[in-house]
Amino acid sequence: MKKVLEVKDLKISFDTFAGKVHAIRGVSFDLFEGETLAIVGESGSGKSVTSRSVMQLLSSNANIDSGEILFKGEDIVKKTEKEMQGIRGKEIAMIFQDPMTSLDPTMPIGKQVAESLVKHNKISKKEGLKAALELLNLVGIPNAEKRLKNYPHQFSGGQRQRIVIAIALICYPEVLIADEPTTALDVTIQAQILELMKDIQTKINTSIIFITHDLGVVANVADRVAVMYGGRIIEVGTSEEIFYNPQHPYTWGLLGSMPSMDGGEERLYAIPGSPPDLLDPPTGDAFYPRNEYALTIDTEEAPPFFEVSSTHKAATWLLAPQAPKVEPPVEIQRRWKIYEEKQAAKQG
Template sequence: MAEKVLQVKDLEVSFLTYAGEVKAVRGLSFDVEKGEAVAIVGESGSGKSVTSQSIMKLIPTPPGVYKNGEIIFEGKDLIKLSNKEMEEIRGSSIGMIFQDPMTSLNPTMTVGRQISEGLIKHHGMNKAEALKRSVEMLELVGIPNPELRVKQYPHEFSGGMRQRVMIAIALACSPKLLIADEPTTALDVTIQAQILDLMKDLQSKLDTSIIIITHDLGVVADIAQKVIVMYAGQVVEQGYLDDIFYNPQHPYTWGLLKSVPRLDSKGHRLDSIEGTPPDLLAPPSGCPFHPRCPFAMEICTKEFPEASIIGPGHKVHCWLQHPQASKEGTPLAVGGAKHESK
C-alpha cells in the first residue's frame, strides 16, 4: 500500500467578515500519496487556493478560522501546530509555488539570497554553502548561466524565468510535498509547457508529491494522476485522471470538460456553464450546483448527496446516481455506482 504523505479530513475553513461568515471550504477530504500528483480544479471562488493556503497555515486568523477537520502530515495535525512549529515545516518539508512570482519574490534581494534563506534556516548551511547550492538549484530548473544569474534581482528575469526561480526556492530543501497554486497562470503556452515538463522531471527525480491548483484542464491532463473537482468549497467528484476525463459523473464536471476546446472537433461552439458561482456568504441548500444544473431535481435543493462509489478511487456527490433518478438526456453511464453512507 502506497505511503500517504498528506491526509485532509473534513476540513472546514471560514472567513468572518463584516457582512457575515464566508464558508470558503466545507467538509473537504482527500489524500496525497508519495510521488503522486493531485490536481484540484474548479472555477474561481471554488475554494482551491484557500485549500492550499490552509495546508500551509497561511490563512490569516482573524478573519480566517479553521472550524473543523484535520490536516495530517507526517503524523501531525498541522492545524494544531503553533506558528513557530509551522515555520520549521514551511519550505523544509512542504514547499509552495505561488500564483504570481513577481509579487511573491522580494524585489530588493538577489535571487541567490532568496534561495539561500531556507537552506540557512532549515539545513544550517553557511552563506557560501547556501550560495553554491543556490547555483545548483538554478541549474536544476534550467536557468542558463546560473553563476551570473544568482547575483541578479527578480526584475532582471522574464516571467517564465521568475517562475523557475520560485520552483528553485520551493525545492531547495527537498520537500516531501510541493504545492503549486496556478503555477502557469499568465505564462505563454511554450513557457507553460516547459514549466510542467520541469515539474514532472523533478517529481520523478526527487519522488516529490505534488498538489497542483488550477482551472486549466490541459495542465491537469499533462501532470496529474488524481483529480479533485471542487465547487462552492465542496468536493463534488474525485477520481483518477482517466475517470474524470473519460467517465465523468457529475454535471459540473461535464460542464468543465465541455468548455475546453477540442482539436478533433472543428466548427463546434464551446459550451459554457450557465449562471454564476454561488455566494458563499449564503451558499445554496442541498447540492450547491443545483441552481445551475440542467438536471436538477427537487431533492437536489434540499439535501447534499452522499458519496456514490463509481469505481476504485472514483467518488461523486450527485443525486443522479440514485437508483430512482432518471438518466434520460444525460451523458451519465448507467449502473456501476454504489451508494456510500457517511
C-alpha cells in the first residue's frame, strides 16, 4: 500500500508559565492510501496536538522540537504559513469537534461549503455553489437546494456536523483529519455520521486520521488503531488486533472500561490514578504509576516497541523475552480466546 503521510519521531513542547510541557515525546506513524487510522487515548495523551501538527495549526506557544511530517515526500514542518495555506483544505482537511464553533453564524452554509473550493481552484462563486449542492446532497442534508441560503442556527446538531464534513470534503482532500467529530452528538446521530464518513471514504478514496477517546467508536470505523499515552504511541495494530489481542496494560484498561454487549453484570474497570505530569515526564514507562503489572525496569527505562506481528507492536516490558508471565484481566483473557479462535478459523 502507498504511504500518504509519514510522521517520524515527532517531539512537541509548549511554553507555559509553569515551564515547558513536553506534550509529544517521539511519535511516529504512517497513514496509507484509503485507510482509516484511529488515534485513541484519554484526555491529555497528545491525540489532538499530533493531528493539529499535521495541519500546522498549533498555538503560538508551541514548539516542534524535532521530527518530520512527510506528505508527498515533503516535510510539512519546514513549510511556510503561505505554503500551508495552499495545502490546508485542498490536500489535507480537518473536521473539528464542535460544529457550531467551526461554522460562521453570519454566512449562509452554501457559501461556507463553497468557499474553500472557490479559493483553491479559482472557480466562480456560481460553480462553487453547484459543487456545494452536490456535497450537501452527498452528506445527506434534506432539501439541500432550498437550504443553501440557510444559516447554521437553522440546522440541527447532526446536520451541522454533516455540513462541517461537506466543508472538509469539498476539495476532495487526500487526507482527512477528524478530531472527535461525534463527541457532541447523541448515539443515534453519532452512528449515522460514522456510517456517512465510511461511505464517503469509499467514494472519494481519502485517507482518514480519526481522533477519539472512545474505543467503542473505533471498532466500526478504523482499519488500524494507534493507542496514545503520555505523549507517546504505546500500541499500534489492526482494529482486530487491538480489540481482541491487546498487549499493553493501558490498552487492557481502556478495553476493560467499555460496557460489554453480552449483558454481563461485571463492574466496569476504572484505571487508577491520573495521567503523568508532562512538565516533568517520567524517565521510565509513563504508565507505570497506574500499572498494576509494572516491573522494576518500568521505573528506570521507557520500553521499546516489541513486535507481536508484522502489523502489531506494543511498547511494554511485559513483551520482553525475560519478562514474567502475567495473568491479564478476565475480560482480556476472554478477548484473547476469541482472537485465537478467529485465527484458527482463518487458517482452517
